[in-house]
Amino acid sequence: MHVTLFLAAGMLDFSPICAGGLVVAPGWLPSRLASELRDDARALHARGLFRTSGLRDNTVAVGGPQVYDSRDRLVCNAAPDLPGNRAARDDFERRIDGLRQELCASLGLRSLRCAEQYYSIHGAGSRLDRHLDERHEDTKGERGWTAATRRSISWLLYLCEPGWGEPGGPGAGGELRAFCRSTAPGARCGAHDGDVQLGWLEGGRHDGAFEPVFLDSWVRAPDGGTPLSVLYRVARGEREALTPPFSAESGTWPLPTDGSGYGPMELESAFRAQLPERLRGRFRMTDTVDERCAVMSVAPLAGTLVLFDSAAVPHEVAPVLAGERVALAGWLHEPQQPFPDWFGA
Template identity: 35%
Template sequence: MRNISIFLLYFQPVTAFLTSSSKSSSKNILPRVSRNNLPRLQEQSSSSKLLNNSLDVIERIDSQELIGQDYSIIRKGGIYIQQDFITSAEVTALQNDIKQLYNSNQFIPSGLSNRVEGDKNEFGEEDRLTCTITPILLKGDDSFIRQVVEEKLETLKQELEETLFQENAVDGVSMEESNLDLVEMYYSISPKGSILPRHQDERHEDTKGEKGWMHDTRRSISWLIYLNNDWCTDNQEASGGGGQFRAYCRKCIENVQCGSNDGNLQIGWLSSSQSPEDDFEPVFLDSWVQMPKAFSDDADEILYDDEEPGYEQLKWRPMSALYRVRSDPDDLSSNRDLLKTNSVHSLEIKYPNREYLSQPFGADSTGWPNETELDPSDFIQALASQLSDKNIRQRFVGLEEIKGQGVKIVDVEPTAGTLVLFDSVVVPHEVLKVTSGERLAIAGWFHETVQDFPDWYGT
């Protein structure tokens, strides 16, 4: 893994990261090739029907159970909120730094909100502006505050590692490395009229098409800090109004953590069999199920170049499978009778904390679409088709689905000094329209290591 400091030039433009998260194809449930051999693809702006669909009215539900001041709320599908994470003097210094950078033309349109219809290269005056913080960013009287905030975030990072990763331990041994890194950090200015459509900050690598499995790290925990004094939605004399952060959350069941498991990212939820109002079970996608190449007659041409040395001796292919985590690892009965195959039995023996919900599958499996480019909603439908049990298929919903019962809205007012944290994979979110003033924030992501390619891959 590359050990990356926030002040190394690892940054890609914030717009590139968010745009790639807003729409991606699902081609990489097909072949996986070495990261070292993948070309660097140019990020392209494109709108997503998941972003641009008008949202149905969702009944507001008391969401206090998904707001907390304990980091563990992040692994339960909720939002961590801490007021006064930074002091009023630090807020003022950050405001001054933003002002100087703006006056020096360091901000650019994000291209994600209020785009001029029909023109991908021009942006309206209401579009959000961003400035990525890098080592070569213009220095000024208050630029010292960037280092101050970084040091606070590094301390926060250590606390998150100790809390979130340790809680995922089995028999006292963590199944995931404590490897968060503060990688992305940027300022944003959202003028009156600005919005940020609903999106997710990170997705499973197999939803990213040709861009999947390219990078050594992924977004793990999203963070933002508000920088507006006297901000109030209902007060006409306030410095500004609107611009609330809105999250759409589902509460994870007890004794299980959402987001990731053993490095496998969550791909959806299972509603309760009793009531959709109850807690939800996270469903994870394991993309590296080791299967003999003879599992499919098409495996050779999909995975390997027939001119590659030793081609005839290559015997393994990676396949995928969906699973949920057993809240009681000693209970091995719940779905085993439905999946009496040697491959599933061997997987559950190898991973006794998992209950596999599908047979191993690939792009040539029955029910998988022929298209090589799938948008996120079609990808979720394709995954659902692989679930072995009809009842489970009916209860399965993708992470980005916000309709239906059980979705709880969390709104956060942009109050100066307030810190917001949430899992980058699990929580769909948006920023509501700024009705007056300019909404200021500093935000970014803690990254964690993407799964390594298994030792048997390519053998």
């Protein structure tokens, strides 16, 4: 289900997050506070506290230097010790913490916490390429299992001046574009029992819909050696294995073509090769975008809040055509899956 739901009667319906869609709440932030935060961002920029930021590929092939140009955004980490209008940011912090509590109660998530947030400014001509905010730990290389938490829910709050996108207005362009799949009834994307979603399986029990595919990296090997992995889906609340246990040493796991690491397409092919032949053509990695994705576009209107699952929704920012697109964004984290008790024993 990729239907975008809006603020109604003061209550937010968070169910689209579980289905791989967006929650969009126009006017979630009062115009007064949006204006104060926008002014704060611009004052911090004038003090030289912003830096250029593009995207860093989180696949195991990453390793090269980051290169930026004029098409990239400017960002400023909204840390507690950041100077400027702390009163306005404290007001916002109370609101985002209230939202965090609502999400925990509504979605039954483990202790979410506000772990990252930043101001961003996109000038004319800048954009943000398509990406995922979070990936399975095994696709991140050596740093995959080193963090205590992971990104769970992505949030975006627009701070643009009123009239954005209107003739003669302060700016245009810079829409968020999310690429959402129609999910099977009752499917819950993102993670299951701590296992982060790796991909989607098309059709099957629900024609035209997609089911989340999860990767369990902690299957105990019969000989007690290196843990094995399994791809699975959830059917009627129970795990249904889609592959036999495998590892990077399995005969079905291809070697990287350049001998160093896997690019996104090679990684998708490697996981697809673990599936039975009848399922391989129906498998997609979560960051794959094709004609079966619905494109959801959200204009950067001041006070609008957007929420989505960090591991399930590829997205991008369209080029800013005019003006400055100002926003505050971040992630709610949840604990990363712990190592099993038997690991390392």
